[in-house]
Amino acid sequence: MAKVIAVTEAIKSLAEAESRLNLSRTEDEAFFTEWQTQLPSLSDSEQTALDTLRRRLLYHRADGELLEGAVTLLVASPLLELAGF
Numbered sequence: 001m002a003k004v005i006a007v008t009e010a011i012k013s014l015a016e017a018e019s020r021l022n023l024s025r026t027e028d029e030a031f032f033t034e035w036q037t038q039l040p041s042l043s044d045s046e047q048t049a050l051d052t053l054r055r056r057l058l059y060h061r062a063d064g065e066l067l068e069g070a071v072t073l074l075v076a077s078p079l080l081e082l083a084g085f
Contacts, residue, residue, distance in 0.1 A: 013064045025058075046082065053078050 011017045018024065029036070042050070057074050060066060066074070 008065060014061050015063065049078070049082055 011020060053075055057071075060070065060074060
C-alpha cells in the first residue's frame with residue numbers, strides 16, 4: 001500500500017517546489033490570456049499598489065509557508081482597501 005503524506009510535509013517552501021518540480025515563475029503577460037480580456041484599465045497608482053503587493057507576497061512566500069492570517073494581512077486586506085472597502 002502506498003504511503004500518503006501531506007504536500008506541506010513533503011515540500012516546505014515555494015523555492016523547494018520550484019526546484020523539485022522543475023517549475024519557474026513567468027512574467028509573460030500572455031500566460032493566462034483568458035484573464036485579461038475585456039478588463040478595465042488600471043490607473044498608475046493602482047498598478048503600483050498591485051505590483052507592491054505581488055512583490056511582498058513573493059518575498060514572504062519564497063522561504064516557507066504562510067499562515068492564513070499572514071496572507072490576509074499581506075494580500076487580502078490591502079486588496080480590499082484598494083477596492084474601497
